[in-house]
Amino acid sequence: MARVVRWWSGGMRDKQGMRIRHLFFAGTALALLVLGPVPEALAQGTPQTLELPQVLQAARQNPDAQAAQRAAQAALADVRAANRAPAPVLSTGVSSIDLQRGTGAGSFWHDKTIDKSLGLDWTWERGNKREWRTEAAERAARAARADGQDTRVVQQIGALGAFYDLLAAQERLQILQDLAESAGALARSATLRLKAGDLSAQEASRIAIESERAQTELESARLTRQLAMQALAGWMGQAVPVSGWQAQGPWPQWQVEPAAADIDALVEQRPDVVAARERLAAAQAALQAAQALTQADPTLGATFDHYPDGQQTHRWLALRISVPLNGFSRFEGEIGRAQAQKDQASDLLAKARIQALAELQGLLQSWQGHRARLQAYATRILPQAQQVAMQAELAYNKGALSLTDLLDARRTLRSTQLEATVVQNDHAHALGAWQLRSAAAQDQ
Numbered sequence: 140m141a142r143v144v145r146w147w148s149g150g151m152r153d154k155q156g157m158r159i160r161h162l163f164f165a166g167t168a169l170a171l172l173v174l175g176p177v178p179e180a181l182a183q184g185t186p187q188t189l190e191l192p193q194v195l196q197a198a199r200q201n202p203d204a205q206a207a208q209r210a211a212q213a214a215l216a217d218v219r220a221a222n223r224a225p226a227p228v229l230s231t232g233v234s235s236i237d238l239q240r241g242t243g244a245g246s247f248w249h250d251k252t253i254d255k256s257l258g259l260d261w262t263w264e265r266g267n268k269r270e271w272r273t274e275a276a277e278r279a280a281r282a283a284r285a286d287g288q289d290t291r292v293v294q295q296i297g298a299l300g301a302f303y304d305l306l307a308a309q310e311r312l313q314i315l316q317d318l319a320e321s322a323g324a325l326a327r328s329a330t331l332r333l334k335a336g337d338l339s340a341q342e343a344s345r346i347a348i349e350s351e352r353a354q355t356e357l358e359s360a361r362l363t364r365q366l367a368m369q370a371l372a373g374w375m376g377q378a379v380p381v382s383g384w385q386a387q388g389p390w391p392q393w394q395v396e397p398a399a400a401d402i403d404a405l406v407e408q409r410p411d412v413v414a415a416r417e418r419l420a421a422a423q424a425a426l427q428a429a430q431a432l433t434q435a436d437p438t439l440g441a442t443f444d445h446y447p448d449g450q451q452t453h454r455w456l457a458l459r460i461s462v463p464l465n466g467f468s469r470f471e472g473e474i475g476r477a478q479a480q481k482d483q484a485s486d487l488l489a490k491a492r493i494q495a496l497a498e499l500q501g502l503l504q505s506w507q508g509h510r511a512r513l514q515a516y517a518t519r520i521l522p523q524a525q526q527v528a529m530q531a532e533l534a535y536n537k538g539a540l541s542l543t544d545l546l547d548a549r550r551t552l553r554s555t556q557l558e559a560t561v562v563q564n565d566h567a568h569a570l571g572a573w574q575l576r577s578a579a580a581q582d583q
Contacts, residue, residue, distance in 0.1 A: 186385035191302055194375060198298035199291050201376030207287035214276070214283035221276035224269060227261040235446065252448055258457075260440035266431030271424050278421035282414040289410035292579040298374035299571040305371050306386040307564040308364040314556050315360045318549070319353040326350035342542050349546060390563045391570045393513040400503070400577060406495045410579055415484070415491040422481040429477035432470040437462045502573040509566040516559045528552035 198204070235254035329346040332338035365383075372379045406412060437460055444455040531548035534540035 186383040187380050188387050189302070189305075189371075189384045190386075191299065191388050194298050194302045194371070195295050197375040197377060198294040201294055201298075201374065203376075204287070204291045204294050207283075207290035211280065211283040211287045214280035218273065218276040218280050222269065222273040224264065225262040227259055230258040230260065232256050232258075252446070254444055254446040256442050256444045258440060258442035260438055262436050262438045264436050266434035268428055268431045268436075271428035271431060275421045275424035275428060278417045278424060282417035282421065285410045285414035285417060288579060289414065292410065292575055294374060296572050296575050298371065299575065300568050301367065301371035301374045302386055302388075303390075303564050303567040303571070305364065305367040305384065306388065306390070306567075307560050308360065308367040309386060310560045311557060312357070312360040312364050314553065314560070315353065315357045318553055319350070319357045321549075322346075322350040322353040345542065345546070349549075391567050393510050393517060393566065395510075395570065402496065402499050402503075405499055405577055406492055409495045409499075409576070412488070412491050412495050415488040419481070419484040419488050422477070422484040426474070426477040426481050429470065429473045432473060433465070433467075435463050435465055499576060502569065502576060506566070506569040506573045509562065509569045512562050513566045516555075516562050521555055521559050524552045524555035 233253050233255050235252070326346050326349075329338055329343040333340060333343040368379050368384050371384065440459045440461070442457040442459070444453075444457065446453045446455075528548045528551070531540055531545050535542070535545040
């Protein structure tokens, strides 16, 4: 009866292990259908080594960064377009054509009785319109350049996080691979002991289930690494090579001390705040240009007339000036709109400063918090878990520890190692984001 109970219990655990495997492989197949098949060389070929400086350089040149650079170039072209005076207007015409007697015989220029005229007109801009227009364009170009720098920083922060995600996925895969190999060796040993009658069927089934669970977690870790490579490819603006990527580089250490930083000064030097400040200056220049519209721009012109009457040739020179009658309220709409846009730019600058201060303080506090967690795992938690697991392995091999206690010790070590990898990844994210943000502010 006891054998029947052990066989039924072991069979039920085997069925549970089979259900777990089936569910995992079904989920993996669905993910691969969405992502596309994994190239064979990706599992067999040698991955390309990828280091953090290489990733950051690629992020500075990805499509988003290139688009921001093109916008800055377009803004510079707007400066050249704004810094030019109105073009003179050349006009010509004929008049005094006698429809009854005709124009007479002979050459068109010397004999025909036609009044031929050639005129030139030029608008004189008053009120420093050109200067205000050019200053507004220059300020907008500076804002676009600062936007481009801010975009590059954002792309680098995202690429840095994706790089460390890939590095964490690789370490998680290595941890689970070691665990799967250890669980497989223990399962093979349990099979031999079961045949020799030295181990019960229930304990052998438990060991087999642990081995199957380790294999399914290993497959999940492989899929996670592939997804991490795809995410990194998006930030770098490059396709994942056939052989894949292998992130290489050390984790940032918790011993790095936070450097003293003037948060208020960093806020004013951040590219997004600089861009908002330049847009406010551009709006102020645009308001001055709108107010200058109240000063009318006269048009100066001159015309040369040539008229032969058959006996002698007459030449006349005419000078003229024309002034638009705008009135006192003609440009109230333009001035009102420019005033509203200036006020809006001022509000956006205040918002940018508040957000920049909150982000910088959050990044610094996040780094300090993750640094403390990493220190605890590196100096106390992980070494203790490794020592407990090693002692449990030794005691089990000598028969002084039960299988349940051994599996618990292994689970504790595995979860602690995985948690330590997560903590390292979080610390690397926080430290990298703080360093990139503060460096970008200091470069202004």
